[in-house]
Amino acid sequence: MLLSAGQRAADLALLHLGRRLQADGYRFTCVTPATQARNNARSDAQQAHSMRDVFGWxxxxxxxxxxxxxxxxxxxxAILTRDGAGMRSRVRWSTLDDLLLLHSGYPTEDSDAVFFxxxxxxFAQLIRDHLQQxxxxxxxxxxxxxxxxxxxLLIARAARHAQVTAVDINPKALRYTAINAALAxxxxxxxxxxxVLAGITGNFDLIVANPPYMLDARERTYRHGGGALGAALSLRILEQSLRRLSVGGTLLLxxxxxxxxxxxxxxxxCRSSLQGPQWQWHxxxxxxxxxxxxxLEPGYDQVERIAAVALSVTYTPHTGADDERVV
Known part of the structure; x- marks a missing residue:
C-alpha cells in the first residue's frame, strides 16, 4: 500500500494521538448513530469537556x-475542522477490551467513511467464540x-503464528487498519x-466478513450492500469464500x-449455495x-425488521453428511 508523503505524515500523527489516548487510559464504547444523536442533543453536551467528548462523542x-x-x-x-461552534475532530477512537480503534467521525456522511x-x-464476539472452540x-x-x-486484529492477536490479511476496497480503511494494528x-x-477476494491469492483456514448490508440511496461504500435490499455483497462474499476455503476451513459471515x-x-x-455434504453450516x-x-428509508416499505445474523460454514469434503442448523 503506497502512501504519499502527506499521508504518511498524517498517519504518523494519528498514531501519535492514539498512543497519547492509550497512555491516558482512554475508553469509549461506540453506540448507534441514533443513540449518539440523542446524547449529543442534551443541553449539557453542546461542548466537549474531555477526551471522550472530543474523540468519542x-x-x-x-x-x-x-x-x-x-x-x-x-x-x-488533517482531522481538525473549525466552524462557528468551535473545533471538531473528523475521526473517533473507540475501544473493545484493550484494543483502541480509529474510525470515522460522527456523523458518517462521507462516501469513504470507515465504520465501527x-x-x-x-462481529468480534462471533470471532472470539469461534477461535475458542x-x-x-x-x-x-x-x-x-x-x-x-x-x-x-482479533485473529492475528489470537494466532500470532498465522498470516492474516486485511482487505478492503476503501484506501482509508486500509490506512486506519494499519494504524490500529500498530496501536495494538x-x-x-x-x-x-x-x-472481496479478487485481489489476493491462496486458500484460507478462516475467512471473516462484516459487510455493509443496507440499501443506501447514496451508495456509500461503508453502508451500501447492493441488490434489492442490501444483501448482494453478503451473497458475493459467500460465493467467493466457498471457493477459497482450505479443508477444514471456516467462513464466519x-x-x-x-x-x-x-x-x-x-x-x-444460503440454502441454495450450501447444498452438498461438503458444507457444514450454522x-x-x-x-x-x-x-x-x-x-423509513426508500425501498424498505415492505420490510418488517432488519435482523443481525451469523453464518458459519466449514468445508469438510470427506464427512459425507449434511449438517445444517438454523436457530
Whole structure:
C-alpha cells in the first residue's frame, strides 16, 4: 500500500494521538448513530469537556480542551475542522477490551467513511467464540472488507503464528487498519486492496466478513450492500469464500437481513449455495431488530425488521453428511 508523503505524515500523527489516548487510559464504547444523536442533543453536551467528548462523542470543543501538541498533531493529520461552534475532530477512537480503534467521525456522511459500531462488537464476539472452540490451528486467514480492522486484529492477536490479511476496497480503511494494528502492537497482518477476494491469492483456514448490508440511496461504500435490499455483497462474499476455503476451513459471515412478511430471503439463498455434504453450516439470528430507523428509508416499505445474523460454514469434503442448523 503506497502512501504519499502527506499521508504518511498524517498517519504518523494519528498514531501519535492514539498512543497519547492509550497512555491516558482512554475508553469509549461506540453506540448507534441514533443513540449518539440523542446524547449529543442534551443541553449539557453542546461542548466537549474531555477526551471522550472530543474523540468519542465528536462534540465541538474550545482550544483549551486539548494541549498545543495535540492540536498540532490533529492539524498534521488533517482531522481538525473549525466552524462557528468551535473545533471538531473528523475521526473517533473507540475501544473493545484493550484494543483502541480509529474510525470515522460522527456523523458518517462521507462516501469513504470507515465504520465501527455495535455491529463491530457483535462481529468480534462471533470471532472470539469461534477461535475458542476451534481445534485446527489457523495458518492463513483473511478479513474481507476489514474497515477498522477489528476482525484481522482479533485473529492475528489470537494466532500470532498465522498470516492474516486485511482487505478492503476503501484506501482509508486500509490506512486506519494499519494504524490500529500498530496501536495494538500486532505485526502479522498484511494489508491489501481487494474487491472481496479478487485481489489476493491462496486458500484460507478462516475467512471473516462484516459487510455493509443496507440499501443506501447514496451508495456509500461503508453502508451500501447492493441488490434489492442490501444483501448482494453478503451473497458475493459467500460465493467467493466457498471457493477459497482450505479443508477444514471456516467462513464466519456477520451481516444484516431484511425480513419481509416473515421470510428471510438471505437464508433461502444460503440454502441454495450450501447444498452438498461438503458444507457444514450454522445460521442464527444474533439480534432480531437492528437499525429500525432504516425502515423509513426508500425501498424498505415492505420490510418488517432488519435482523443481525451469523453464518458459519466449514468445508469438510470427506464427512459425507449434511449438517445444517438454523436457530
Amino acid at each position: 465528536n462534540r465541538p470543543f474550545a482550544e483549551q480542551v486539548l494541549s498545543a501538541d495535540e492540536l498540532a498533531q490533529m492539524d498534521v493529520a 459500531g455495535p455491529d463491530s462488537y457483535r 476451534r481445534y485446527l490451528p489457523v495458518q492463513q486467514a483473511v478479513d474481507i472488507g476489514c474497515g477498522s480492522g477489528i476482525g484481522a 502492537g500486532i505485526d502479522n497482518i498484511a494489508i491489501e486492496h481487494s474487491d 456477520y451481516t444484516g437481513v431484511a425480513i419481509v412478511e416473515g421470510h428471510d430471503r438471505f437464508l433461502q439463498a 445460521y442464527r439470528e444474533l439480534d432480531p431488530d437492528v437499525f429500525g430507523e432504516q425502515l
